[in-house]
Amino acid sequence: MDQTNIFTEKKRAEILSNHFAGRKFRDRSFLIAVIFFSLITISFVFLIIGSLVMKGYHQINWAFFTQTAPDTFTAMMAKSSGQIIPGGIVNGITGSLYLVGIASLIAIPFGVLIGIYLYENSKKRYAGVIRDITDVLQGVPSIVVGLIVYLWVVVHVTHGYSVLAGSIALALMMLPLIIRSTEESMKMIPDTLKEAAIALGTPYYKVILRVLIPTSFSGLMTGILLAISRILGETAPLMLTTLGNPAINWHLTKPVSAVPLLIWQFYNDPNMVDLIWSSTLFLMGFVLILNMLSKWIAARRNL
Amino acid sequence: MNEMNDTTRPSILSIEGLSIAYDKDKFAVKDVTATIKKNAITAIMGPSGCGKTTLLRAINRMHELYPNISTQGIIKLNDENIYEMSTIKLRRKIGMVFQRPNPFPTLSIYENVIAGYKLNGIHLKRSERDEIVETSLRDVTLWEEVKASLHKKGTFLSGGQQQRLCIARALAFKPDVILLDEPTSALDPVATAKIEDLLVELKKQYTIVLVTHNMSQAARISDNSMFMYLGELIEYENTKTIFTNPKDPRTEGYLTGKFG
Numbered sequence: 001m002d003q004t005n006i007f008t009e010k011k012r013a014e015i016l017s018n019h020f021a022g023r024k025f026r027d028r029s030f031l032i033a034v035i036f037f038s039l040i041t042i043s044f045v046f047l048i049i050g051s052l053v054m055k056g057y058h059q060i061n062w063a064f065f066t067q068t069a070p071d072t073f074t075a076m077m078a079k080s081s082g083q084i085i086p087g088g089i090v091n092g093i094t095g096s097l098y099l100v101g102i103a104s105l106i107a108i109p110f111g112v113l114i115g116i117y118l119y120e121n122s123k124k125r126y127a128g129v130i131r132d133i134t135d136v137l138q139g140v141p142s143i144v145v146g147l148i149v150y151l152w153v154v155v156h157v158t159h160g161y162s163v164l165a166g167s168i169a170l171a172l173m174m175l176p177l178i179i180r181s182t183e184e185s186m187k188m189i190p191d192t193l194k195e196a197a198i199a200l201g202t203p204y205y206k207v208i209l210r211v212l213i214p215t216s217f218s219g220l221m222t223g224i225l226l227a228i229s230r231i232l233g234e235t236a237p238l239m240l241t242t243l244g245n246p247a248i249n250w251h252l253t254k255p256v257s258a259v260p261l262l263i264w265q266f267y268n269d270p271n272m273v274d275l276i277w278s279s280t281l282f283l284m285g286f287v288l289i290l291n292m293l294s295k296w297i298a299a300r301r302n303l
Numbered sequence: 304m305n306e307m308n309d310t311t312r313p314s315i316l317s318i319e320g321l322s323i324a325y326d327k328d329k330f331a332v333k334d335v336t337a338t339i340k341k342n343a344i345t346a347i348m349g350p351s352g353c354g355k356t357t358l359l360r361a362i363n364r365m366h367e368l369y370p371n372i373s374t375q376g377i378i379k380l381n382d383e384n385i386y387e388m389s390t391i392k393l394r395r396k397i398g399m400v401f402q403r404p405n406p407f408p409t410l411s412i413y414e415n416v417i418a419g420y421k422l423n424g425i426h427l428k429r430s431e432r433d434e435i436v437e438t439s440l441r442d443v444t445l446w447e448e449v450k451a452s453l454h455k456k457g458t459f460l461s462g463g464q465q466q467r468l469c470i471a472r473a474l475a476f477k478p479d480v481i482l483l484d485e486p487t488s489a490l491d492p493v494a495t496a497k498i499e500d501l502l503v504e505l506k507k508q509y510t511i512v513l514v515t516h517n518m519s520q521a522a523r524i525s526d527n528s529m530f531m532y533l534g535e536l537i538e539y540e541n542t543k544t545i546f547t548n549p550k551d552p553r554t555e556g557y558l559t560g561k562f563g
Binding site for chain 1 (some may be wrong): 363365368390391392393394395398399401402403405406407408409418419421422423424469472473476
């Protein structure tokens with residue numbers, strides 16, 4: 001007898017429809033789970049921004065961007081009379097910009113050049129070693145970077161906490177990010193473009209300067225901006241290298257303040273609590289703007 | 304064996320015993336000897352992997368970009384050994400157009416045409432630049448189409464226009480020879496026909512060496528044809544002769560579609 005006769009058409013259709021019903025159910029429940037967890041993740045970002053705005057907005061005024069941080073006595077007096085704390089964080093803002101500026105001056109040329117080297121010689125053993133070391137550098141805890149720069153620069157070069165030391169620490173943290181993003185964005189350039197330039201008799205260094213760098217410019221910028229936004233909030237290495245400064249400072253060999261350092265200072269002073277939130281809001285907003293800027297540049301690349 | 308009957312034209316390039324290996328003893332081109340005639344279109348045909356592109360790229364020393372490729376033999380341009388010329392001089396005399404249109408995406412149409420001068424740091428007066436751009440674009444019949452948008456990016460053009468722009472970029476140097484590596488394989492039939500007409504027009508002023516996958520393209524526009532197989536130059540003849548009366552059974556097999 002033919003075994004397949006046991007499965008009539010009807011029965012087979014029933015089995016199949018049950019099977020598809022099960023699939024549909026699994027598909028739906030998985031979708032709901034994915035949406036649920038992504039909503040949780042997203043909501044954290046909005047909760048962070050929301051609570052920073054709620055707690056910090058009333059301290060944000062003109063003085064916040066133009067005056068240096070108040071001393072604890074002034075803050076206490078203002079608080080006890082029910083006023084907002086006078087003064088601002090301009091010493092931190094200028095310090096942060098100064099530190100990040102010098103760090104970028106150090107890290108961008110090194111990072112971009114090393115990135116181009118890795119792209120050009122991707123299969124050489126030396127390039128592999130550099131790539132591994134870059135990964136290790138990226139994994140070094142920031143406090144370790146701070147300690148080492150303290151030993152090298154604070155103790156032996158500037159003989160005291162300084163902008164230079166802080167910038168070198170930040171540059172060390174930027175370097176692996178820039179190296180990697182440079183290499184990745186160079187890899188996106190089709191080889192044919194390089195060959196087009198070579199076929200016109202272009203010397204190789206000009207191929208790099210006039211073709212490869214301009215073509216991958218948006219990629220390079222994105223990587224640099226992301227690296228900057230990463231180090232903007234670094235606190236631990238700065239504590240060990242630039243310490244902080246109640247006044248604005250432009251001397252390379254003198255201590256300087258930074259926004260995250262001020263936040264830490266405010267946190268340790270019960271009279272300054274209100275300034276924590278506004279400073280954090282400022283830092284968060286700044287990093288957010290840099291992030292969005294880099295996303296915008298990256299999106300323009302695809303035009 | 305590869306003596307050709309085209310005696311009406313003087314020769315411009317001569318390839319003598321050229322062998323090219325990607326790895327040691329893995330030859331992509333084996334002992335090729337041939338002379339290329341001036342003001343003619345020479346087509347290089349053959350199945351994939353036969354070494355036709357490798358041979359073409361040797362003529363303007365593109366292989367030097369890749370250190371694992373080794374080349375033996377001599378190529379002479381007007382009796383001058385190309386391996387003894389500076390690469391800038393050589394590549395000014397022998398231009399190249401690639402399989403896919405590759406205008407520089409950061410440069411305008413205008414800048415793309417004179418890219419060779421810009422990238423080599425050759426300074427031109429404004430009037431000289433304008434003239435080179437206009438004549439080069441006229442030569443590739445692109446001038447009328449783009450003269451109003453010379454300062455737009457070259458990547459805004461259609462594929463066929465981009466490829467003609469790339470030919471104009473090669474023409475801007477007034478080279479002796481233009482090498483084209485399957486220049487129409489990424490284009491639609493209309494754009495292909497335009498490029499083919501253009502090449503026939505250009506051979507009055509230039510010598511053209513064309514690698515093509517497309518046998519009918521070779522038959523339509525070339526004067527002489529090479530057939531390569533497994534790195535060897537099997538047959539090199541007047542195009543009419545090779546298509547109507549191939550000497551080698553492998554050539555005949557390829558042309559009649561038995562393999563390829």
